[in-house]
Structures are given as C-alpha cells and as structure tokens.
Amino acid sequence: MEFKTSEGRIEIDAKRTGSAFTHEGMTIHTGDELWLEIDGRKHKAVATKVGDVWWVHVNGHTMQFEVIEPGASSSDDEGGLSAPMPGKILEVHVSEGQSVKSGDVLMVMEAMKMEHKIVASSDGKVESIHFREGDQVPQGAELLSLGE
Amino acid sequence: MLKRTLVANRGEIACRILRACREAGIEGVAIYASNDAGTLFTELADISVQLEGEGLAETYLNQEQILQIAIDTGCDSIHPGFGFLSERADFAQAVMDSGLIWVGPSPDAITKMGDKMTARITMKEAGVPVIPGEEVTGGLDEVLQIAPSVGYPLLLKATAGGGGKGMRAVHRQEDLESEARAAMREALNAFGDDRIYVERLLTGSRHIEIQVLADKYGKTIHLGERECSVQRRHQKVFEESPSVALDAELREAMGEAACAAARAVFYEGAGTVEFLVTPDGEFFFLEMNTRIQVEHPVTEMVTGVDLVREQLRIAGGQPMSCGPLNMRGHAIEVRLYAEDPSNNFLPAIGELKKFIAPSGPGVRLDTGVREGDAVTPDYDPMLAKLIVWAPSREEALQRMGRALDEFVVLGCTTNVRFLRELCTNQDVVDGWTTTDMIDRLWPDGWNPNISEQMSNAGLLVAAACESTNHGRVLTSSGESSAIPSPFSTINRRFP
Known part of the structure; x- marks a missing residue:
C-alpha cells in the first residue's frame, strides 16, 4: 500500500492477522477503537478519512497520509504556484517571460485579512500568469507557472 | 441589574x-x-x-x-x-x-485609549511611563523622514490598530518604504484608517499586561498580570499568570500604574493595560484594551474572579464583588488556531471531522466550535482556548502538555503540536519567554519533532484503516430498525 506525505511517497506492507496488522514490531488492533501496541505498551489512536487523506492522531501527534491508488501517475504539480487559501491578489511583481530566482516575491495576496507573499520555490522563468491585481482567487487556484 | x-x-x-x-x-x-x-x-x-x-x-x-x-x-x-x-x-x-x-467603558474612554497617540499623551500626563518613539501624524513621507531618528529595529503600527494587522517590524532602512506601504495598506483595509506610527522595537522584552476592574462607585483595582510574550506574527499564542518576571514589588508598581491609567480616563468595567517590560525590569505603557481580553481566563483561574460576570454586574450599576487580590497557583492558556505552524503559521481551513477535547482536573476549554463544524476563511482562525490551572508553574506546564496530548483535532490543520512542544521547550520551562522567541528559536521555521517510530506508527494506522474501511458506517438498510426493540418503549415510560 502506498501513501503520500509531506515528506514524499512512502510504501508500507503490513502483515494482517484477523483485525490486527503488524509492521516493524508494532501492532495495530482495528475495530470500533484503534489500539496501537508498541514495545508492549498500548496507545489509543484516532483516525478519520477526509477525501483521499487519512488523518491519524497517536500519542499527541497528528499526521496525514494520502492514499495513492495503485497505478496512479506520480505527476506532482511541480512548478505551479497555487493559492494557499481563498483571497485577493494585491500585487503582481513579475511579467511573463521574466527570469526569477528562488526566493523572489512573485505575487502578494491577501487572505484572512493578512498579506501573504507568493515566493518562487526555485530559479526559473515565468511561463504564464493567471490572475491580475484585484482578482479574487479560490483556494488551490494556480496563480502562475514557472518553467526551467 | x-x-x-x-x-x-x-x-x-x-x-x-x-x-x-x-x-x-x-x-x-x-x-x-x-x-x-x-x-x-x-x-x-x-x-x-x-x-x-x-x-x-x-x-x-x-x-x-x-x-x-x-x-x-x-x-x-x-x-x-x-x-x-x-x-x-x-x-x-x-x-x-x-x-x-x-x-464596557464610556465612549470617551474608548476614544482616548483607542487612538494610540492620544493614549500616549494621556498616559504621559497621568505619569505612566511610555515607550520612546516618534509620533507620526502625516503619511509615508513623514514615516521615511522620522524613522532614522527613532532608530532600527523599529516597529510600524496602525494608529487605529490591534490584532497584529498593519504592524510591521523593520530591521533595515532599505526595507522601510515597502514595509511602510504594506502597513498602511493593511491598516486601511482592516480599520479604514491608514495612519501609522513609528516606535523603537524593544527586542528581548516581555509583553506583560495588567487586568483592571473599575465600577461606578469609584473602586478601581488590578487583578495581577498576564504574561503574553510568546507570539507569532504579533499575535499571542501562549499566555500565563503569574509572570516569572515579576516579583511582588514590580507587580504592585505595575498594578498601580495600570490603575492610574484607568483612572485617567474614568474607566468603568474590565480593561487591560499592556506593558513592555525590559530585562532590567523597566516597564512602558503599550496600550489599553478597553474590552474583555481573549486571555482573560488565566486571570480568572488564579484570582478566582469571574471577569465577565463582574462586567455584567458593573454595567448593571452594582458594585464589583471582588475582595483584596489573592493570586493562587499558576494558570496557562494556549490558543488553538486553525493554521499550519510548519508553513509560517498560514491559516488553514477544513471540516473538524474529529474534535475530542481534553478533560480532567484543572482543565478548562473555552471553545466556539465542536465536532462536525467547518472552519472557513470567513473569520479569525482561532477556534478555542485551552486553559489549565495547577499549584505551580512546573505542574501547570506538565498539565498543559498532558491535556494537549489528549486533544484530537482531525480534518483541519491546527497548531496543537506546536503548542505541545512549547510546553517542554527549555526556554519556556526556564521562563525565558520573550516576544521574539519564536523567530529566535526557529529562525528557519518550525517543524514537528517526531520520532521515526511514531511516524511509522501513524503510517501503520493509516494502512490498517484503509484496509478495513475504518470508521465507515455500514448502513444495513433498514435491518436494525426493522425489528423494534422492546426496551426503547420501556425507556420512554421510565425516563
């Protein structure tokens, strides 16, 4: 089984015995409640699925694991810069075809009454700009795309 | 009444x-x-x-x-x-x-304290110490002109401001113009007023505020301090009372200054006087908040005073019911924000699919949300406040850590883990909390401190849940309701 996390893709092959699953010396007992056994100690876990993402709480940690369907392509939206939240574009600092360096401010947007800088994650060239100053943008909208 | x-x-x-x-x-x-x-x-x-x-x-x-x-x-x-x-x-x-x-207090008191410049002048006249700085009355040009004489690092603040909006720290002259423009724009958007002013940023200082209460019968008292130094983006995340930085003498001096500030504007009701306290124990008036404060519960926990109840009592024309100040034990409040601390505290949205609050002795949750609620970008991302009380600061930190470990919020990213790690952070444990500590401790941003074993455990949970369709309600269409249970009828007869 394969998942995507903020660290990248990760695979797990757990051994199933009835409603229990074992991996690297840890056992999880599934049912109405989730009990995790690590080194002979039991920890209660809570998990819920939102869309394709499993949210897991165990021992004071909250983690997210996105299920990757077998055979799904691994194309990540690299180079695309998307709006972290719904908001409004305040400033556009670059124009199409312009070369930018990693860390350059490309746009400034307002979301939840705070200003956020949209910063280039790598060196490259601005291929296209999808919004203008004053535009409202939904969450996840690709604001502009960077090429090599 | x-x-x-x-x-x-x-x-x-x-x-x-x-x-x-x-x-x-x-x-x-x-x-x-x-x-x-x-x-x-x-x-x-x-x-x-x-x-x-x-x-x-x-x-x-x-x-x-x-x-x-x-x-x-x-x-x-x-x-x-x-x-x-x-x-x-x-x-x-x-x-x-x-x-x-x-x-609340009179419109006149709100006006005098709400405008930072008027407040400074009023406080100076009342003999309350104020921060060295330059008051700016006219636009960008004057900000640029006045900044060098204030010196760097400096702080640009919205005159009409609050809540961190329109507030910018400037460390180098070359950043001044762009930051001033941004501060003015934020101020205009948030408050409809783009006046800002410039003051020296006192680094390494603590943000300590004094709760005051005044009734219509001439009684003005203070209820001790709250230490609110742990901030991100100039918004508080972790507040406590009492402060490790105050001894009885300094508390009395600041309490007296706070009462003088309240009396100067004929204050009525609950209010908070904020001070910056330098490492040498000098204190300066920052501002007075003419309302109940987000972090009021920590004062309630250590003083035993119900501040909101006193507000209602005073507004109804009755005298306050408080006796002499009697602070007991230690209280801490943390603010649960829908935000991603590992991504520069960017606000987050989502549905609270699971919201399991901690409980147990000395634990109080002031929440506006519950399981199933949606967190939208329409409002402030603060969801709830978790407050603990314990006999000592050490025990309060331990209790807060335990409570945060129990706090389960799934479906929307929150700062729970960040708050949890604050409780065992050495600087916090030592009481070395300053307004710049988050930038100081995590200059390249914060990331959760998680062992490989724990992340493997999480992965195993996810895999097991995915395999077993955990939590999915299997609707056995009609089967369970087809045969009525006789006990439900009995229950209804003997409730």
Whole structure:
C-alpha cells in the first residue's frame, strides 16, 4: 500500500492477522477503537478519512497520509504556484517571460485579512500568469507557472 | 441589574458571555451571520436572530442592524465581546443614545485609549511611563523622514490598530518604504484608517499586561498580570499568570500604574493595560484594551474572579464583588488556531471531522466550535482556548502538555503540536519567554519533532484503516430498525 506525505511517497506492507496488522514490531488492533501496541505498551489512536487523506492522531501527534491508488501517475504539480487559501491578489511583481530566482516575491495576496507573499520555490522563468491585481482567487487556484 | 443582553459577537467569546448571562439570570440574545447558522453560540442564547447580509461589514460590523435587533428583541444592554465593534466609540455612543446599556467603558474612554497617540499623551500626563518613539501624524513621507531618528529595529503600527494587522517590524532602512506601504495598506483595509506610527522595537522584552476592574462607585483595582510574550506574527499564542518576571514589588508598581491609567480616563468595567517590560525590569505603557481580553481566563483561574460576570454586574450599576487580590497557583492558556505552524503559521481551513477535547482536573476549554463544524476563511482562525490551572508553574506546564496530548483535532490543520512542544521547550520551562522567541528559536521555521517510530506508527494506522474501511458506517438498510426493540418503549415510560 502506498501513501503520500509531506515528506514524499512512502510504501508500507503490513502483515494482517484477523483485525490486527503488524509492521516493524508494532501492532495495530482495528475495530470500533484503534489500539496501537508498541514495545508492549498500548496507545489509543484516532483516525478519520477526509477525501483521499487519512488523518491519524497517536500519542499527541497528528499526521496525514494520502492514499495513492495503485497505478496512479506520480505527476506532482511541480512548478505551479497555487493559492494557499481563498483571497485577493494585491500585487503582481513579475511579467511573463521574466527570469526569477528562488526566493523572489512573485505575487502578494491577501487572505484572512493578512498579506501573504507568493515566493518562487526555485530559479526559473515565468511561463504564464493567471490572475491580475484585484482578482479574487479560490483556494488551490494556480496563480502562475514557472518553467526551467 | 441587566435583564436581557444582546451579545454582538460570535464563536468562542459569544459562548463565554452567553453562559455568564445564563448564570447571572440574564437572558442572552445571539446574533449570527448566515454562515454561522447552527453553530454552538447560537444554541446557548435564549433568542437567536440571523443577521441579514453577507460579509463582516453587513453583519457583525453593521451597527444599525445590530442595534435594531437589540431594540426589537427588547434588550436593555449590549455586550460587544472582543474584536468587531468592541472598541468602537461611535457604536458605544449609539447604544447609549438608544437608551441601552453598553457593557464596557464610556465612549470617551474608548476614544482616548483607542487612538494610540492620544493614549500616549494621556498616559504621559497621568505619569505612566511610555515607550520612546516618534509620533507620526502625516503619511509615508513623514514615516521615511522620522524613522532614522527613532532608530532600527523599529516597529510600524496602525494608529487605529490591534490584532497584529498593519504592524510591521523593520530591521533595515532599505526595507522601510515597502514595509511602510504594506502597513498602511493593511491598516486601511482592516480599520479604514491608514495612519501609522513609528516606535523603537524593544527586542528581548516581555509583553506583560495588567487586568483592571473599575465600577461606578469609584473602586478601581488590578487583578495581577498576564504574561503574553510568546507570539507569532504579533499575535499571542501562549499566555500565563503569574509572570516569572515579576516579583511582588514590580507587580504592585505595575498594578498601580495600570490603575492610574484607568483612572485617567474614568474607566468603568474590565480593561487591560499592556506593558513592555525590559530585562532590567523597566516597564512602558503599550496600550489599553478597553474590552474583555481573549486571555482573560488565566486571570480568572488564579484570582478566582469571574471577569465577565463582574462586567455584567458593573454595567448593571452594582458594585464589583471582588475582595483584596489573592493570586493562587499558576494558570496557562494556549490558543488553538486553525493554521499550519510548519508553513509560517498560514491559516488553514477544513471540516473538524474529529474534535475530542481534553478533560480532567484543572482543565478548562473555552471553545466556539465542536465536532462536525467547518472552519472557513470567513473569520479569525482561532477556534478555542485551552486553559489549565495547577499549584505551580512546573505542574501547570506538565498539565498543559498532558491535556494537549489528549486533544484530537482531525480534518483541519491546527497548531496543537506546536503548542505541545512549547510546553517542554527549555526556554519556556526556564521562563525565558520573550516576544521574539519564536523567530529566535526557529529562525528557519518550525517543524514537528517526531520520532521515526511514531511516524511509522501513524503510517501503520493509516494502512490498517484503509484496509478495513475504518470508521465507515455500514448502513444495513433498514435491518436494525426493522425489528423494534422492546426496551426503547420501556425507556420512554421510565425516563
């Protein structure tokens, strides 16, 4: 089984015995409640699925694991810069075809009454700009795309 | 005595005030925007009225509409909570002009304290020490002209401001112009007023505030301090009382200064005087918040005073019920924000699919949300406040850590883990909390400290849940309800 996390893709092959699953010396007992056994100690876990993402709480940690369907392509939206939240574009600092360096401010947007800088994650060239100053943008909208 | 109070607020603080009203035998009226329909605070009120319109300006900031609802529902008073209209002198005046009681200080006190420059002047005259800085009355040019004489690092603040909006720290002259433009723009958007002023940023200092209470019978007291130094983006995340930086002598000096500040504007009700305290124990007036404060619970826990109840009592014309100050034990509050601390504390949204609050001795949760609620970008990302009390600071930190470990929030990213790690951070444990500590401790941003074993455990849980369709309700269409249980009938007869 394969998942995507903020660290990248990760695979797990757990051994199933009835409603229990074992991996690297840890056992999880599934049912109405989730009990995790690590080194002979039991920890209660809570998990819920939102869309394709499993949210897991165990021992004071909250983690997210996105299920990757077998055979799904691994194309990540690299180079695309998307709006972290719904908001409004305040400033556009670059124009199409312009070369930018990693860390350059490309746009400034307002979301939840705070200003956020949209910063280039790598060196490259601005291929296209999808919004203008004053535009409202939904969450996840690709604001502009960077090429090599 | 108040009889019916309209609470002109939403979320967590509306819940807090409506509960206090219920306890005091006062009927509570809630107002809510359409996107708040069905949320917790609307259920805690005796009467709930939906506001017409969309967006803040048409709803929670709509003075005429709110006042009309108060009149139509037969209220004798309005409690503004914090934020929104709480520090709007014109609204306080309009409420009073309509013959209603404003649960708060006079419009004149709000005006004098709300404008930072007027406040500085008033405080100077009252003998309360103020921060060295330059007051700017005219636009960008004057900011640029005055900055060098104030010196770097400096702070640009919205004159009409609060809540970190329109506030910018500038460390180098070359950043001044762009930061000043941004600060003015944020100030204009947030407060409709782009005046800003420049003051020296006192690094390494603590943000300590004194709670004051004043009634109509000439009694003005202070209820000790709250230490609110742990901040991100100039917004507080971790507050405690008492502060490790104060001894009885400094507490008394600051308490006296805070009372002098309140008396200078003939203050009535609950208010907070904020000070910056330098490492040498010098203190400077920052501002006075003429309303109940987000972090008021820590004072309630250590002093045993119900501040909201006192507000209602004082507004109703009764004397306050507090005796001499008697601080006991230690209280800590953390603010649960829907935000991603590992991504520069960017606000987050989502549905609270799981929201399991901690409990146990000494644990208090002031929440505006519950499981199943959606966190939207429409409002402030603060969801709840978790407060603990324990006999000592050490035990309070341990209790907070334990409570945060129990706190399960799934479906929306929050700062729970960040708060948890603060509880064992050496600087926090040592009491070395300063306003710049988050930048100092995590200059490249914060990331959760998680062992490989724990992340493997999480992965195993996810894999097992995915394999077993965990939590998916298998609807056995009609089967369970087809055969009625005889016990349900018996239950109904003997409830």
